[in-house]
Amino acid sequence: xxxxxxxxxxMGCICAAGDSVKSAMNSLYSSVRNCAAPKRIQAKLEVxxxxxxxxxxxxxTDPSATRTSLLALHAVSEALEQSGLDERExxxxxxxxxxxxxxxxxxxxxxxYRDYKAxxxxxxxxxxxxxxxxxxxxxxDKLKCKGPTATIANAxxxxxxxxxxAKSWLENNLCDIVIAGGADELSRITYLxxxxxxxxxxxxxxxxDKNRKGLNLGExxxxxxxxxxxxxxxxxxxxxxxxxxxxxxxxxxxxxAPHPEGIGLTRAINQALLQAGxxxxxxxxxxxxxxxxxxxxxxxxxxxxxLFSDIIPTVSTKSYTGHTLGAAGxxxxxxxxxGLLDQKLPATSxxxxxxxxxxxNPTTSNINVSAEFALSNSLAFGGNNSALIFQGVPE
Amino acid sequence: xxxxxLGIGPVCALGSGIQSLRxxxxxxxxxxxxxxxxxxxxxxxxxxxxxxVAEGLDRFIPKRALRRVDPFTQIALLSTYLAIExxxxxxxxxxxxxxxxxxxxxxxxxxxKFLDNIIDDGDIGASPTHFANSVHNAPASQVSIFLGxxxxxxxxxxxxHTLSNVLVTAWDWLNQDVVDxxxxxxxxxxxxxxxxxxxxxxxxxxxxxxxxxxxxxTFLPGEGHITFLIAKDKSHQEGYAKISEIxxxxxxxxxxxxxxxxxVIINASGNLQQGKSFLKVQxxxxxxxxxxxxxxxxxxxxxxxxxCVSMKDRKIYPVPESQxxxxxxxxxxxxxxxxREDEFNIYKLE
Numbered sequence: 001x002x003x004x005x006x007x008x009x010x011m012g013c014i015c016a017a018g019d020s021v022k023s024a025m026n027s028l029y030s031s032v033r034n035c036a037a038p039k040r041i042q043a044k045l046e047v048x049x050x051x052x053x054x055x056x057x058x059x060x061t062d063p064s065a066t067r068t069s070l071l072a073l074h075a076v077s078e079a080l081e082q083s084g085l086d087e088r089e090x091x092x093x094x095x096x097x098x099x100x101x102x103x104x105x106x107x108x109x110x111x112x113y114r115d116y117k118a119x120x121x122x123x124x125x126x127x128x129x130x131x132x133x134x135x136x137x138x139x140x141d142k143l144k145c146k147g148p149t150a151t152i153a154n155a156x157x158x159x160x161x162x163x164x165x166a167k168s169w170l171e172n173n174l175c176d177i178v179i180a181g182g183a184d185e186l187s188r189i190t191y192l193x194x195x196x197x198x199x200x201x202x203x204x205x206x207x208x209d210k211n212r213k214g215l216n217l218g219e220x221x222x223x224x225x226x227x228x229x230x231x232x233x234x235x236x237x238x239x240x241x242x243x244x245x246x247x248x249x250x251x252x253x254x255x256x257a258p259h260p261e262g263i264g265l266t267r268a269i270n271q272a273l274l275q276a277g278x279x280x281x282x283x284x285x286x287x288x289x290x291x292x293x294x295x296x297x298x299x300x301x302x303x304x305x306x307l308f309s310d311i312i313p314t315v316s317t318k319s320y321t322g323h324t325l326g327a328a329g330x331x332x333x334x335x336x337x338x339g340l341l342d343q344k345l346p347a348t349s350x351x352x353x354x355x356x357x358x359x360x361n362p363t364t365s366n367i368n369v370s371a372e373f374a375l376s377n378s379l380a381f382g383g384n385n386s387a388l389i390f391q392g393v394p395e
Numbered sequence: 396x397x398x399x400x401l402g403i404g405p406v407c408a409l410g411s412g413i414q415s416l417r418x419x420x421x422x423x424x425x426x427x428x429x430x431x432x433x434x435x436x437x438x439x440x441x442x443x444x445x446x447x448v449a450e451g452l453d454r455f456i457p458k459r460a461l462r463r464v465d466p467f468t469q470i471a472l473l474s475t476y477l478a479i480e481x482x483x484x485x486x487x488x489x490x491x492x493x494x495x496x497x498x499x500x501x502x503x504x505x506x507x508k509f510l511d512n513i514i515d516d517g518d519i520g521a522s523p524t525h526f527a528n529s530v531h532n533a534p535a536s537q538v539s540i541f542l543g544x545x546x547x548x549x550x551x552x553x554x555x556h557t558l559s560n561v562l563v564t565a566w567d568w569l570n571q572d573v574v575d576x577x578x579x580x581x582x583x584x585x586x587x588x589x590x591x592x593x594x595x596x597x598x599x600x601x602x603x604x605x606x607x608x609x610x611x612x613t614f615l616p617g618e619g620h621i622t623f624l625i626a627k628d629k630s631h632q633e634g635y636a637k638i639s640e641i642x643x644x645x646x647x648x649x650x651x652x653x654x655x656x657x658x659v660i661i662n663a664s665g666n667l668q669q670g671k672s673f674l675k676v677q678x679x680x681x682x683x684x685x686x687x688x689x690x691x692x693x694x695x696x697x698x699x700x701x702x703c704v705s706m707k708d709r710k711i712y713p714v715p716e717s718q719x720x721x722x723x724x725x726x727x728x729x730x731x732x733x734x735r736e737d738e739f740n741i742y743k744l745e
Contacts, residue, residue, distance in 0.1 A: 043518045044517060044518045044519075045518055045519060046519070102530065102531075105501065105531055105552045106501065106506060106529070106530075106531070107500055107501070107503055107506060107588070107589075108506050108507070108509075108510060108529075110510060110513075113507060113510050113514075113588065114514060116588060116591060117511070117514060119434060121434060121435060121436045123595075124591070124592045124595030124596060127588075127589075127592040127595070127596075128596075131554070134552070134553060134554060136553060136556075137553060137554065137556070146644055147644070148556075148559075148560065148563070148643050148644070149553060149556050149560075149644070150551050150553050150556060150560040151551065151552050151553045152549065152550070152551060152552075153501070153530070153531035153532055153550045153551070153552045154532050154548075154549055154550055155530050155531075155532055161549060165549075165564065165567075168564075168567040168571075169563075172567065172570070174563070174643070188513075188518075189509065189510070189526075192513060192518055192521040192526075193509070193521060193523070193526030193529075194526075195521065196521035196522060196523040196526055197523045197526065197527070198523075247547075247573070248547045248548070248549065249490075249545060249546065249547055249548075250494070250536070250539040250544065250545050250546065250547065250548035251539075251545065252489075252539045252540050252542070252543050252544055252545045253540065254540070255527050255528075255533065255536060255537065255540065256527050263545065264545065267490075267545070271573065275571075380532070381527065381530055381532070381533075381536070382530070382532045382533065382535065382536025382537075382539070382548065383536060383539065383540065383548070384532070384536070384548055384549075
């Protein structure tokens with residue numbers, strides 16, 4: 001096997017499925033999903049919309065940190081440990097940080113704004129806190145990383161695009177190692193926003209199912225440690241996977257709906273394959289964006305079926321995490337890499353009935369796969385379509 | 396690879412279009428500064444704010460098509476159309492045009508309008524239009540939709556690291572040959588909450604911004620958007636300048652070594668923390684023009700535009716409010732962007 005691209009040497013994850021990669025994968029392989037009425041946020045609505053909340057008891061190691069930053073830090077710590085990067089080792093290398101987020105970059109502190117609007121002259125420390133919690137800058141400051149630092153705000157494809165940008169930094173020798181992925185907390189703003197768009201479900205999501213009713217929001221963080229192969233070799237660290245292909249293209253169609261023909265997604269997948277130097281047939285499985293909304297699943301399902309045939313193993317792990325927005329691409333990359341390592345895919349929980357409009361039968365039970373390469377899709381508001389291809393590195 | 400800047404579309408307190416920036420540099424027009432009333436615990440305070448003079452979007456898009464487009468996205472669209480017009484380029488293949496935008500705060504007024512809906516009308520009052528327009532990538536996405544551009548489209552938000560990252564991203568797309576052109580846009584929107592925060596953090600103590608006074612807080616907030624049309628450097632191109640180097644997060648010693656003879660435009664905006672670091676640079680030819688457009692996280696993109704105009708006109712414009720005259724510009728100019736204490740991004744224009 002010829003190893004390509006840049007190496008992944010560590011992974012970290014926190015989401016409703018678990019507070020580590022191992023615990024989350026256990027939930028996935030056991031078809032356990034923690035979807036329930038929101039506990040940390042309240043809303044006055046006629047009906048309840050369940051969510052996938054991460055464990056509430058994240059240790060608050062920094063009182064100035066937002067929950068998004070703490071989720072990111074939690075996953076980063078796990079990933080660094082697996083990668084053997086402690087403070088001393090981090091200092092030796094040019095380390096970049098590239099993270100995706102949506103909630104984490106928005107200036108919308110509701111309690112502060114309520115006080116401001118009521119003329120109570122609230123303390124501006126809330127704004128100061130916002131300024132100090134830009135996702136990538138926060139992690140770079142915490143770890144004293146001196147490499148390039150960027151927070152990507154491409155809505156639901158942010159995490160995938162962060163990994164893609166990190167790949168180009170390494171390939172262009174802007175740094176040696178990148179901490180990449182995404183993080184997002186559950187917030188009343190996105191909760192109410194998605195409900196207002198009429199795409200949230202009042203029951204647990206059912207990606208690609210004929211009777212799906214929409215998405216459930218989630219929260220979490222998914223992080224990968226990426227490094228140039230000469231660096232991981234010099235450090236003597238084990239490679240888990242290689243990031244071999246990435247592309248993103250716009251639909252230029254609608255602010256909140258994908259192009260019905262999936263033109264941007266098709267182009268992103270084809271370009272990512274071209275960059276990876278592999279053919280469609282070499283993709284062993286797909287971790288789909290699979291939000292469980294009518295539009296996304298129809299367009300994505302049809303595009304996958306058209307390109308790959310309907311028998312390629314496809315899973316939507318959002319059925320265990322909900323839609324974690326800016327974190328989704330990071331979390332799904334972690335699950336995909338672990339799937340390559342395990343040569344196994346979980347069931348797409350909630351899927352029961354084939355939808356002819358989607359033309360896709362996702363996994364209905366744990367299945368074994370024989371895959372060297374796997375694809376992760378992300379589609380986003382604004383018509384962004386991104387595709388990442390990873391190569392497995394067997395034991 | 397060098398990046399060629401073919402067109403620039405600034406929308407700021409000096410007006411809309413590259414000529415407005417040039418006339419501002421020539422001292423022929425003064426920035427539009429509006430006095431905002433800011434509530435504080437000690438009563439109301441006046442805060443001068445640099446507000447954009449956005450004119451002419453209806454030349455490019457019918458007004459009725461903009462009904463659901465928020466004000467920040469409208470100035471982003473205007474700056475984009477102006478950049479394309481300035482370059483005089485028609486895109487033959489719209490699938491090979493990328494859009495990469497950057498913003499510190501994103502569409503703030505729409506973000507707070509969404510909150511207004513919830514506070515005033517209850518949780519069931521959330522507006523889907525305001526929600527969709529409040530996401531950071533709304534301006535870039537609307538640009539891709541209005542212009543039918545199906546190349547890559549991305550948005551970066553990283554305060555003082557935003558300009559460097561959008562340029563590096565544009566460079567990467569061109570280098571990978573997935574695009575022929577990239578629209579690189581940067582901007583920030585002022586809102587009352589930001590004004591309130593600025594006053595709470597000591598802004599507005601002076602009536603004018605004094606960016607070269609490194610010992611006092613003279614920061615005044617601003618708003619604007621600027622788009623650059625960028626392509627790979629080819630010898631026959633018209634345009635403003637080539638970006639020959641982007642160096643990210645460099646320390647003071649490296650900065651001093653890099654900028655020995657070139658004139659240097661700094662993104663000083665009356666912020667004391669910035670001032671302390673710029674004071675250590677100790678270079679005679681430091682210049683700041685931010686009192687033409689005000690302070691905001693992505694205002695360094697306007698410094699880059701000033702550098703481009705200076706290169707094209709082969710002259711260093713006098714710093715506003717100074718009595719000095721224009722100076723002939725030789726081969727290159729540096730834009731120096733403060734990142735954090737004693738750490739800078741360096742952009743070299745040739």
